Amino acid sequence: MPHPARPTVTLKDVAAAAGVSVATASRVLGGSARTVAPRFASRVLEAAATLRYTADVSARAMRRKSDAIALIADDLTTPSIAQVVAAMERQARTVDAFVTVSATRGEAERQLETIRTLAGFRPRALVLTSSRIRPGALGGRLVDELEAYERDGGRVVIYGGIDMPFDSIRVDDRASARLMGAHLAATGHRRPIILAGTRDRAYAAERTSGYMEGLLGGGVDAQDVRIVNCEVGRRGGYAATARLLADDTTGGLSGADALVAVNDDVAVGALAACRAAGVDVPGRLTLTGFDDIPLAADMTPRLTTIALPFADIGARSIRLALTARDPGRGPVRETVVGALVEGASLRVR
Known part of the structure; x- marks a missing residue:
């Protein structure tokens, strides 16, 4: 027809x-x-x-x-x-x-x-x-x-x-993220949680791999690193962190000393969830991002991140x-x- x-x-x-x-x-x-x-x-x-x-x-x-x-x-x-x-x-x-x-x-x-x-x-x-x-x-x-x-x-x-x-x-997302992983290890962080985004994002997978390489190369035990997938964005960072804070079955954030976000948007959401729960950043928990968007410089505390020369x-x-x-x-x-x-x-x- x-x-x-x-x-x-x-x-x-x-x-x-x-x-x-x-x-x-x-x-x-x-x-x-x-x-x-x-x-x-x-x-x-x-x-x-x-x-x-x-x-x-x-x-x-x-x-x-x-x-x-x-x-x-x-x-x-x-x-x-x-x-x-x-x-x-x-x-x-x-x-x-x-x-x-x-x-x-x-x-x-x-x-x-x-x-x-x-x-x-x-x-x-x-x-x-x-x-x-x-x-x-x-x-x-x-x-x-x-x-x-x-x-x-x-x-x-x-x-x-x-x-x-x-x-x-x-x-080179992997090499760039490796810098952050190595820096976290060098500053004494031993139990980080990586907010890794979603598996369909190639850059997110590369950044997660880079974080792991830097952390392990700095002496962090692989068993002490947790990888949590989340929606890429502020909402995803907030939801993932809120779930961690509320999840008693896995220990939540107990013992963790850093949240390592796949980008700054995710980090912004994670910070908001920490504040809502009364978790001090960085007193209780280090928080890092990736991209160095303008908002990263305006956050309190100022976000530790990886700067990319987008311009x-x-x-x-x-x-x-x-x-x-x-x-x-x-x-x-x-x-x-x-x-x-x-x-x-x-x-x-």
Whole structure:
């Protein structure tokens, strides 16, 4: 039985969905030289992708590339990605380009659809930031789509530890976390609990492994380290810590001397749970994070964490994206290692 034809999507439909004028939508989708504020341009591109408005745009885009650099991320609400996007925007503005952003929730089908749609608008470059891109997903179609885009003259840059044939910048989460584990061991911590996030997050697994390597290398007994999985975020950190505090069957936090969070958001939630239960940080318990988001410096006590240069990563990603790739060389592979920032949330034991 034939499927009913998909209703024709007009420019007016896209403009209405994005909450902008038809003229603004036309400038974004038609590759106009007139500047459109990034937040409006992003909304138009998101609406066009959702409504699958591509045919007319592709035809017009064949005449010229746009001034956009398209950023594709898993989640645009995290503090770390906000820093990366802000730095990308600043760097792009130096060459009169602007950054548009799309979120995929790390889902392979949505990643593929977003890449395919945005490539039809012929941006200068696609920058992907994700810990959940699998090169073999969907039978390799995602890689095929990106390679086709590059053959058409586009540039692909990936921020993340992804084994794909494109220029990339990655954080060595394991080596960075090892610094924290070693520091905790050196300051006398012997019974830490690692709030490890969820198993589907590659970076979380790497950080947990790094923490363990640093702790064990510093003389901590593996039997004295507890690993607790939790939702990645403030809510997850709070819930996991509250459960530990209330769980008499496993001893709760009894005997533990440190909570080692997979990122600063989780640490913020853990601190809130400790305060609600009257647990002194760092008098009773050391607390550490990872990322060094702005909130980490504003916490009381100031969070001990691993600082990542998100602004530098964002700016460097754009510089790579705007640099013509030499066909005679292989992909650029850059690695960043974080730095330990010791705050008042750590107490020497």
